[in-house]
Amino acid sequence: MQTHQYDVVIVGAGGAGMRAALESGQRVRTAVLTKLYPTRSHTGAAQGGMCAALANVEEDNWEWHTFDTVKGGDFLVDQDAAEVMAKEAIDAVLDLEKMGLPFNRTPDGLIDQRRFGGHTRKHGEAAVRRSCFAADRTGHMILQTLYQQCIKREVEFFNEFYVLDLLFTEVDGVKRTAGVVAYELATGEIHVFRAKAVIFATGGAGKVYKTTSNAHTLTGDGMAIAYRRGLPLEDMEFFQFHPTGLAGLGILLSEAARGEGAILRNSEGERFMERYAPTLKDLAPRDVVARAMANEVREGRGAGPNKDYVLLDLTHLEPSHIDAKLPDITEFARTYLGVEPYTEPVPVFPTAHYAMGGMPTTIDAEVLADNTHVLPGLYAAGEVACVSVHGANRLGTNSLLDINVFGRRAGLAAAVFAEKAPLVELPEAPSDATVALLEAIRDRADGERVAVLRRELQETMDANAQVFRSEATLKQALSDIQALKTRYANVSVQDKGRRFNTDLLEAVELGFLLDLAEVIVVGALERKESRGGHFREDYQNRDDVNYMRHTMAYRSSDDDGAGVRLDFKPVVVTRYQPMERKF
C-alpha cells in the first residue's frame, strides 16, 4: 500500500472534475484521480450544446433560463440553485471561449446559439436560441479544452486509478473527510490518498439500464461509495430517458437535430408531437417527448418490422446544413444502422441518459450528510451530485452547464476549505475494507458470472423501471434486484491476476449498480405520483400536496441485510409557484 498526501483530491476527470481542478490546482496542492484517462470521460459524448442567455442572436435573459429550468424540472428544482446556474451560465460560456473552446460563430464572429428542448423566451412563449455549441460535439470540445488547460496549468493526474472508498475520521464528535482509497489498475496496488478535501466528480450510473447512451464505465461509483458510507442519495428515482437513442442500440442522437428542424414521425408519417405539445412540439422537454414516443409505439403506431421505434426525419433539411451543424450524429446513423439521414428517416427510441439524482449538495457543492448538515471537506459536482438544478427532468444542455458552473464552485470551495483546514488523521487500517472487498471476489474459486447478473439487472430495469412504471412493475424490479444481490454475494471472476484486472473491476462495478438500482426502485415505489421523468401509470398526475419534496435515500442495515431507508427534504421555492406543465 502506498500513501499520498494532498490538500484536495478530485475523483473523476470529466468536465466537472477538470473544471474543479483548474480552480483548486492554482490555489492548493491538488490531485485528480480517474479510472480512465481524462480525455476518455463521458463528457466528451455530449453533443448539442451548453445554454446561457448570452442573447447573441435574439433577446434572452437569465431569468427566463431559470424559469425554464424550474418548469422543465417539473417544479422539483431547488429554485435558488437554478438561479445561480442560469446567472453564472453566461460567464461559464465566456470562460470556456477564453480558454480556447472553438464555438460555432455568427457572421459577426460572436458565439452562435441555437434552439433546444424546453428553452423558451418569455416564460414559454416560444423556443429561444440559447444553446452555445461547437457543431454536435460540444461535450468533446469542452472535455478537450479543459484537458488542455489542465496541461497548461500542470494539474497532476493519476490515470487509471479507480477510487473504491471514501475515508472519514471523527474529530471532536464531528465526522470529517480524511481521504480516499484507490486501486491502481496497471499494478493492482492499493493507494491511500490523504486529503483535507475530496471532490467527487464521478459522473452517472446509466449502466443500471440495458438501453443507454452511457459509457460502459458509467457505473455510479461515486454515488454508491457515498451511499455505502452512510451518506444520502437524493431523488434517485428520477432518471432521464433521452428521446432519440438509435433504435436497438441506445446511442445518442442529439436533441440538436430537432433544434435544427428535424421532426419525429410515427409509422403513419404523422408529426405526433403536435398532439402532445402544441406549442413546442418536437422541442418539448425530454420526459414529455420520450413518453409520447413510447406511447405511440404502445398504441401500435411504431415504425419498422416490429413497430418498436419511431422515426427522426431530417430529410427536409439541406445536406450542407446537416453537414455543418450535425456531422457526428448523422455519421452515427450511417455507421451503426446503415441509414442515410439525407434521404431516410432514422429509427429512434428513448435511451437511459441521465441521473437527475445523486449526492445532495449545497450551491457551493458541499455534500450534505442529512437534510441540513454538510460533511466537512466533502464536495460533489456534475452528474454524481444533486444540487438540485434538474429536479424531476433535466433540460437539454443544462448538464454541460452544470459541470462548468458547479465544477468551478466545487474547486473553489474545496480549495478555500483546504487553505484553512487541518489535515485529519486517517482512520485505523484505512484500506482494509477495500482490500477485503476485492480479495473476496478475486479469491472465490467458482460462482456467479458478472455478465449474467448484470444483464439480468439491466433487463429488469428496462422492463420495469423505465419510461412507464407502476406498483406492479416496480415491485417486480425490486424483487429481481434483491434476488440478484443475494446471487452477487457469490460472484466470482476468472482473472485472478494483479495487472489490469478489468474482470475484477467489472465485478465491483456491478455491486455498485445493484445498490443504486435498488435505491432507484424503492424511491420510485414510494413516489405515488407522476412528475418529470418519473411516470406512474397508477398515479398519472403530479401531486404537489404529498410529493413536492425531495427523496433522501439512506442505506440501512437490519436483520435481513442492507435495505433502503427513505427520508424527505423540502424543495426550495423562491420565485415560481408550481403550475400545470403545458408545452
Add this chain to the structure above:
Amino acid sequence: MTAAVADAPAAGAIPSFQVTLRLRRFNPENDTEPRWEDHTVTMHGTDRVLDALHKIKWEIDGSLTFRRSCAHGICGSDAMRINGRNRLACKTLLKDLPLDKPITVEPIKGLAVLKDLVVDMDPFFEAYKSIMPFLVTSGNDPSRERRQSPEDRARYDDTTKCIMCAACTTSCPVYWSDGQYFGPQAIVGAHRFIFDSRDEGAEERLEILNDRDGVWRCRTTFNCTDACPRGIEVTKAIQEVKRALLFRRV
C-alpha cells in the same frame, strides 16, 4: 415463431453469423512471449468488433483485457489493430469485415504492450503535452468573447475532431522505428492551435515541431489519414504545418 419460417429470418429478426477472432494475447504475469488465441462466437448484424470482444470476455474468458468506454467512437479508448489496420473496435462492424477467415485483433504498434490489447499510453500523451496544446494569448482577456469569423473558425475545424485514440500515431512507420518522433497526433494537436486566429503561440509551437524529431520526420505515407476514425486529413494537416515552417506564416 413457427418451424415454417426456420429457413428465412422472421420479419425484423437480425441475422446472426459465426465469427472467429484471432486475438493477440499477452499476460505479463504468466507469459514470456505474446501468443495467438482463437475464439469463435455467434454474433448479429449490427454487432461491432467490440461486441465480439465483450462476448468472449463475458462468456468465455474473463481475463481477456482491453480498454473501452463510450462504445460509439467518441472516447478513443479502443483503438486496435484489426486485420492489420488501426481502427476503433466500437466503430468497426463485423459485417464489414471478411468473415470467411479469422479476424485478427492485436494491440496498436509502437507502444509497449502491458496486457493483451492494452498498451502504455503515457509516451503518446507526453508527446501531445510537449507541443503546447492550449490557447496562447497575450494581454488581458476581453470582457466578452474573442471574435472569430466563421471562415477563421472553419480553418482549423478538421483537427478539433481528434479524440486522441492514437490510431494515427501508431500506424506511422516512422513512429514504429524511431522512439523520438512526436507522431502524427501531436502534430494534429499543434495544427489545431497554429491555425486558430485567436492564438499567438504559433511561432513557439512551430519551433518545437522544427526539431530533428519533429515534423520533418514525416515521410507522407498517408497511413495516419487512412487510420483516423474521425476522418481527419492528418497528412494534410502535417503538410500545412511543414508549409507554415517553410514560409513562416500561417
